[in-house]
Amino acid sequence: MASTTTPIPRALETVAPLMAPGHTFESISRDITDVVLERPMPRAWFACLGIGVTLLGMLGASTAYLFWEGLGLWGINNPVGWGFAIVNLVWWIGIGHAGTLISAILLLFNQDWRTAINRSAEAMTLFAVMCAGIFPLLHVGRPWAIFFILPYPNTMALWPQFRSPLLWDVFAISTYFTVSLLFWFTGLVPDLATLRDRSKGISRYFYGIFALGWRGSAKHWFRYEAAYLLLGGMSAPLVVSVHTIVSFDFAVSVIPGWHTTIFPPYFVAGAIYSGFAMVLTILIPVRVLFNMEDFITKRHLDNMAKVMLATGLVVFYGYMTELFYAWYSGNDYERFMMANRIGGPYAWAYWCLLFCNALSPQFLWIKWVRTNTIPLFILTIIVNIGMWLERYVIVVTSLTRDFLPSSWGTYAGTIFDWMAYVGSMGLFITMMCLFIRFLPMITIFEVRIQQDQLNRNEIR
């Protein structure tokens, strides 16, 4: 950061400020830590937690019954061996991507507006990856044998199939979770120390242990900065690699509609798209409920909406490319696959997804939509539904209509599929609620640095 004051570029003068004026270092720390330490939780928080725990209970109950009774409870069949479980896995993993993009890529690109949203976005990433992890565990049917997927020396003289993208997936996702957790925790340490110092009673010890003895010495800050930047560098490739490998689950196979080279970039863009939609879905109500509009301003909403628009356009391009190459390939199976998507038994899902993912984000060209919470919130919900439908269309249309008409079939999720899916949202909501209750949802010290920069007119 330049030490001398540089003039603000003209283009920036018209945008909303990064932060509400009039804050001091003390008021920043107080406003953010009070949510955790002082203020009673708003009623809406209890309502959310209630809904979350109820849905989580439903997930637990349906999972227990699933283990008892077996996978026949789900709608999966021959030929559709991948149903909701894979759709949900890809959907949740995709949602996680926004956190890593915000925390790592925006960090490396010096984007100041990440400051107020990175903590909650990273928390969302972790919880989304947890939700994603449920589904392969359930889908293998014998969850107690899931460790077979790990390469460990065993008495069977067997290794997992290293040529299978499903195994790459295991490594990609577990690496992703580990690095994201470390990154998130490292960023939390100085704030945990703040909480330790401001809290009373037993919670001091809880925060104190995890603050790792942080005293805020120059040496601490020096090491922190180095570690954080290194972790940022490690996370940045993960933004691209994780969903690329998830897309390989499909693209490495030979099924029409899956075996295509557009999948990795199209999946990564879709992941970031849905991730930003989910961040907005969470932050729009949270910033109002906990009076965080001072820190999470319209500028943030605007910027996130712009990222959604950009990635949404890439996704749209992906849909168009699929259409074009199905025709241009001259391959009968590809052409049939596309005709079946457009007019087959699952055409409703395809058209819904085009509406949700291709048409509706076009409203984001309008600044009024980007900076008004109600339309933006509705739009993010639509995009989340659209991204789920996208995976549903990819999984179901291709599997129900493969090369041999004799092996065609139909698929529909059962009540237990829905219970697992909606139940996983319960886990997500519960974790999000607990996060907001016990940890600072905004990075206190980074906002204080930002305040300092604002004071010096280095940023706006």
Added chain:
Amino acid sequence: MAQIFNESANTLVRAGLAGAVIALTVLGGLGTALYRSPITTQVGFSKAQPIPFSHQRHVGGNGIDCRYCHTSVENASSAGIPPTETCMTCHSQILSDQAMFTPLQESWKNDQPLEWTRIYDLPEFAYFNHSVHVAKGVGCTTCHGEIDEMRLTRKVPTLHMAWCLQCHRNPEKFLRPLDKVFDVDWTPPSDQIEQGLQFVAERHIDTAVLDNCSICHR
């Protein structure tokens, strides 16, 4: 701001973290070792039987052929446990008054089979057929060890899948001439590999499919 932890907290946390890593490593190592040890695999253990039957006496001493008792070994998946009648071909005359033969006499009198305890207990999900192994030249002692020297029958291999696969992946290391299958004294010649490869070819053993999952897990 007052300190809430004293200096020893640092040491405690470090020791705790290191201890956790060490504990996990040790536990993992112990578990792995225990899983492979004879305590779990029962290798080298005999089991209590109604009569302390000695293969050493019958095979090593008397030179009785394996098939005299295990009659179905060449034709069926199970080698066959002999019925009381087979025992009685000799023991109606020999040593029939000995106390240890009481269960045999009881069995004969009441027309009830003797209940031997299985030593080679394969899990249900593994399909195994004795006859194909015998027909392709896997000798008895290759799996059952020096049976002619066992006073009490004991388990020799672990029956781990890795043990099955060492032959299924490289059958040439173990195959014998067909007339030596029941020979308890056979030892591999110096050119076993060349001979073995020849046997593999002659006997149409398709090594490409021999370690397919469905060969044993049907």
